[in-house]
């Protein structure tokens with residue numbers, strides 16, 4: 072272990088937190104996808120993430136925190152509180168039906184960086200200690216969402232197509248970015264659990280397009296065009312509080328919710344603050360960047376450069392601000 076790694080492990084042991092040592096973006100230990108300067112991951116957990124591109128930690132978030140998020144979601148959906156900058160999404164099957172209101176109308180809220188209650192999930196040391204093992208100590212939260220997957224109307228629009236989250240981020244290096252996704256209730260195949268293709272984080276970013284689904288596809292639910300249909304799949308059956316951390320190149324999605332209840336999960340994306348922006352030109356991400364620019368223009372009347380719009384949503388959640 073290099074000296075800087077050893078020092079940071081010792082700082083972790085004695086509870087010394089900020090400022091952390093400026094660390095390298097690569098691990099000196101031969102591991103590529105984890106840094107583990109804080110020694111949080113056991114050898115087994117580290118090996119699992121390196122090989123599979125994800126790691127499930129059971130019972131990480133306590134029930135009382137999940138209850139707080141659930142109540143806040145209700146307050147937002149019923150307009151008891153307004154949060155600036157929040158994205159509220161309706162499932163395509165009911166998008167035009169204005170008779171449906173409140174929680175039942177919303178399949179996802181995202182970008183809640185201006186809400187201290189929901190955003191406390193992204194500040195939580197329980198979450199950040201695992202994120203830090205992947206990104207290093209200076210961490211920027213780059214996206215947040217609470218997903219309220221509705222009971223399917225029969226059109227199968229509650230599915231989330233297989234995709235790689237990196238399609239939505241112009242940040243690199245991708246190995247220093249991670250997602251956290253916490254089940255707010257018991258989630259299994261009946262209500263549309265996450266499904267992951269283990270090991271696909273070792274593949275490059277693939278081209279993403281809207282799938283050709285008869286019943287319609289939700290806005291921004293891009294899917295990968297080519298993936299191995301026969302590749303092994305893991306269906307992540309999770310209990311409330313269980314949390315999965317995953318690499319942004321991991322191919323994943325979620326199934327149809329055939330139960331009669333809404334299925335809730337809270338999630339965040341985190342990057343090392345040392346990451347940098349890339350230009351979308353010449354990449355497969357231009358379709359997303361162009362669509363987002365159009366949405367922003369319709370909402371604000373302005374042409375907002377992608378990087379400027381992205382930075383406005385970013386929040387340092389640990390350590391110090393660097394490139395992003």
Ligand SMILES: O=C(O)CCC(=O)C(=O)O
Nearest residue numbers: 218220231323324325336
């Ligand atoms: O919670 C889900 O159903 C899938 C979420 C997901 O993969 C995403 O929003 O990128």
